[in-house]
Amino acid sequence: MLNLEDLYRILRTGHVQAQGIVDTVPVPLLVLDSALCIQSANRAFFRTFKVERYETIGKHIYDLGDGQWDIAELRLLLTDVIPKTRAIIEYKVEHDFPGVGPRTMLVTAHTVFSPDDVSTTMLLSFVDATERTHREAEFEVRFGELRHRMKNLLGLVRALANQTRTEGVSGEEYRDAFLGRLTAIIDANEQGFIGGGDGNLEKLVVRTLEPFAASPDAITIDPGPPVPLDPKQLMSLGLALHELATNALKYGALSKASGQVHVRWVVEEAGGRLLRLIWSESGGPGVSPPVSTGYGTQLIQFAVAYDLGGKVEPTYATTGFKVEMAIPLTGTTQQRLKAGGKDGPDRGR
Amino acid sequence: MEKTVLIVEDEYLIAMDLKFMLERRGWRVIGPVATVAEASSLLEVELPSVALLDVNLGNELVTPLAEELSSLDVPFALASAYDRPELVGGAVLGDAPNVGKPTAEARLLIVLAKLLED
Known part of the structure; x- marks a missing residue:
């Protein structure tokens, strides 16, 4: 007891x-x-x-x-x-x-x-849960930003789909044209991520033009000085090069077995760095200035002028189409990096 | 009467898309431009019937332009991916309709037509 x-x-x-x-x-x-x-x-x-x-x-x-x-x-x-x-x-x-x-x-x-x-x-x-709540709030902000970027990217895809020509083409042709553009953007975007650093012009040119070379000497690239590019520049230049190659394949030098495309560039240092990228075609069919501007040409104009603050100067010489793109490197890359633009260091675009 | 719309959008593909979409529907497009400064200088030349604005222009917000448009009595709509653009761009954006991004053509046309009426 x-x-x-x-x-x-x-x-x-x-x-x-x-x-x-x-x-x-x-x-x-x-x-x-x-x-x-x-x-x-x-x-x-x-x-x-x-x-x-x-x-x-x-x-x-x-x-x-x-x-x-x-x-x-x-x-x-x-x-x-x-x-x-x-x-x-x-x-x-x-x-x-x-x-x-x-x-x-x-x-x-x-x-x-x-x-x-x-x-x-x-x-x-x-x-x-104070720390946890802070982390959650931070995550919310980052997630919101990600969502915003995603919507932007979807808007871009929508724009490409909407603007790829439908008149007088088959469904298959439309699909190929649309996917060609989309792939150019995806590839360029991807290069901004590789190695965590900036992409560069030489890689971009090689990669973008690769699918268009029917024979090894159809496209020759004469690399100039190395030019690092930020994601925005990569995407815009990538698409511009894709459009040039597409036009060459349809109407220009690449439409003939004997035709050639030659790409080279120089960087001018006088008063801010300026990239001059020269695309010249030879051995193709006879060239005459187009009566109306096609969408591809407008796309090149927009990509270079609107997005990169540059200039596009086409010449329709009888020997072949030639275009020179002048793109300021100081006013965009550096300024953007200095301003710590909305893309931030993680290059989310 | 001629319908004119000022487009301010920093993403060139989307700017082109909006331009072509509206031109096909009988609008005359002023711009598109990618910065507040460019848009402001276009306003000195000509006042549009309405304006269509992206909120985040890369390195700047569209807010000062929205304020300028308000003071000029030019109605505007937003084409923004933000759910509540006024939280990002300030109260001046609070009353403006947002056609969203990606922008559906039907909604864009309805909203702009309504801005013309008001």
């Missing part, structure tokens, strides 16, 4: 053990009685909220720490929500705690009914 003295002893050691266990829990814990007075608290609680044991135990929760727990959201939780349910998981409370600062706390509450007693106690735990 257990006498009263033994029972007290067990309860006392039991309590000490329970306190020991509670103290090892890294999350701040409070035990409240039904009147919302603090019966017990663990070390993490004292440490986190910078309070002492003597000023905590026995106090009403709203009087604790000069009333720092008298929070409207917590009052609502304790008086309205808790009585209706046995447990609340991670209820978010935002509060500026004196001496601790603004914090986002996730409060979890459990009501515990003691079997021998009509009274109830409540276990409250607090997880400091």
